[in-house]
Amino acid sequence: MARAGTLFRGIADEIRNRITTGELAPGTRLPTESQLMDQYGTSRNTIRLALAALENEGLIATEQGRGSFVREWSSLTHHATRAERVDRPSSSTDAFVAEAREAGFEPSTAFSMRIEPAVAEVADRLQIPIDTFVVLRRVVRYIDGQVSSRQDSWYPMDVAEKAGLNVPHDIKEGTVRAMAAAGYVEVGHIDEVTSRMPSPDDHQTLDVATGVPVIVYVRTAWTEERPTRVTRVTLPADRNRIVYELGNIDAYEATQK
Amino acid sequence: MARAGTLFRGIADEIRNRITTGELAPGTRLPTESQLMDQYGTSRNTIRLALAALENEGLIATEQGRGSFVREWSSLTHHATRAERVDRPSSSTDAFVAEAREAGFEPSTAFSMRIEPAVAEVADRLQIPIDTFVVLRRVVRYIDGQVSSRQDSWYPMDVAEKAGLNVPHDIKEGTVRAMAAAGYVEVGHIDEVTSRMPSPDDHQTLDVATGVPVIVYVRTAWTEERPTRVTRVTLPADRNRIVYELGNIDAYEATQK
DNA sequence: GTACGCAACTTGTTGGTACAAGTCCAGCAA
C-alpha cells in the first residue's frame, strides 16, 4: 500500500480510499498522528502533509487537542426560484424558517440595515455611478446556532425610500412585495453563480472550515425599466445546495408527496 | 507588520493584502522562498506554511523550479438557461463554440458515448432501479487547449433508442430536439447546484489546481410524464460562472447591445 | 550558428527536534 509517487501522497490516497468507501464513516476519528507515524514508519512531518492534503479536500477536519475527524457534508436546500415568488404568502425569511422547521432544525435569523456608498460590484449591476449611496439590507440565517447563509441586498436610494426599505428591521411581507406595492414590480432577474475559497473574513462570519468552498450567487432584479435590486447570497458549500426549478414541473412535484 | 497570532499567518496576511489591494497583480511572481526567509527572518518551513495557506485559498499557484505566482480568476459564462432552449437553432455544443469564438478564444470539444449501469445518483433522479442500463453521453469542452467543462448526460435506454441517442457521435441539432422529435418533449427541469474541492480524479480530467473548487450542477429534465434526462456539468470555478436568466429580461438585454 | 550539457537556482519531499496550546479525565480537596 501507499505506492504513489511520494510518501505522503500515498498515505493520503490510502486514507481517502477508506473514507470514500465508507470504511471510515463521517464523524469517525482517525488514528492519531503518533499512531500513523508507527503504522507507516514515517516522520510526523510526512503524516501531517498527508492529513493537510485531506483537510484541503474537505474530507477531514482536525481539532487541536482532540484529533482528526471525517467530515460530513449534509445539505440544506436553498430554493432560488421559490424564495421570492410574489404569489407565495410569506417573505423569503419566513419561508426559510418554515422549511428548516419542517426538516427538523432550529432556525433563526439576524437582520441589519446600512446606508453605504456602492462598490463597483453593486454599482455596475444597478447601473449607477460608483459611490452613489445605496441601502444595504443584510440577513444572516442560522441553523441550530450555526451560520447557514449570509444574504446582502442593495437597493437604489430612491427605490428604498419609496418602498420603505430604509428601516432597521425586517419586513414581514417581504421586500419584493413592498417594492411592488410602491410601483417597482420585478419582471425578471439575472443570477450569476460562482464559487471560491473563503476569505479570512468569511472564516469568521460564516464559520467555514478550511477545505470547504463557498457558493456565491448574485441576483440582479429588474422592473420593466431598470435594475432595482442586487442580492448576493453566500453559502458554505458543506451544508447548502441551490435548487432552481424551471418550467412546468408539476409531474416532479407530484412525486414529492 | 505580520502581527497575527502566529508567524506564518501574519506573513500570509501580509502577502494576501498585497494581492487583494492589487500591488501584486495576477501573473506576478512572488519573491522566492529564500528571499522571503531573509525578509521575514524565519525558517523555510514557516514560509512554506504561509505560501501553502495562500495556495489553498486559490490566491497563488506554485510551480516547482519556477516560483510562486499570483493566480488569475477569469470567468467564461456558462448560460444555464440558454444552452438548451428549443427555440434556439443550435445545439448547446454549437452555442458554446460560437460564444467562445466571439469572446476571442479557441474552443474545441471531445465527445464520447457509453452504455453503463445507472449509479444511485442517476437512478434516483430518473426514477429507475439502480444498475438499470442507461446511455451516457459525455462532452468535454476546451478553451485554448485547456479543459473548460465536463458534461455528462444520462438517458433511459428506451428514450435513447427512440431518439437515436445511442450513437457514438455528437448530434448536430442537439439531443433535446432529437428527443422532442421522438415524442419526448421536455417541459421543465430541476437544477441542483453544489460546489466541492476537486477529487484526485478531477485534478487529472479537469486540470484544476489546488485551492480551486469545482461547481457542479445536476439537471433533471422532465416531460409531462416522467424524467427523461439527467445532465451533470462540472466546471472549474477559477474560469467559469453559471448564469441563470429568469423572467422577462428584455430591459436587461437591451443594455447589452 | 546550433545544439547539447552542466551549473545555478527554484520548489518538493522527508527526516529530525522542541516547545506551545488545547482537550480530557482521573483524583484530590472542599
Next chain:
DNA sequence: TTGCTGGACTTGTACCAACAAGTTGCGTAC
C-alpha cells in the same frame, strides 16, 4: 456531591538539515 487541578495526550507552530526534482540560461563543443 461538587469543583478544581494536574498530568497525559493530542494537534499546532517553529526551527534545522539534506537531498530530489524541475527550470533556466550560460558556455562550450560541434
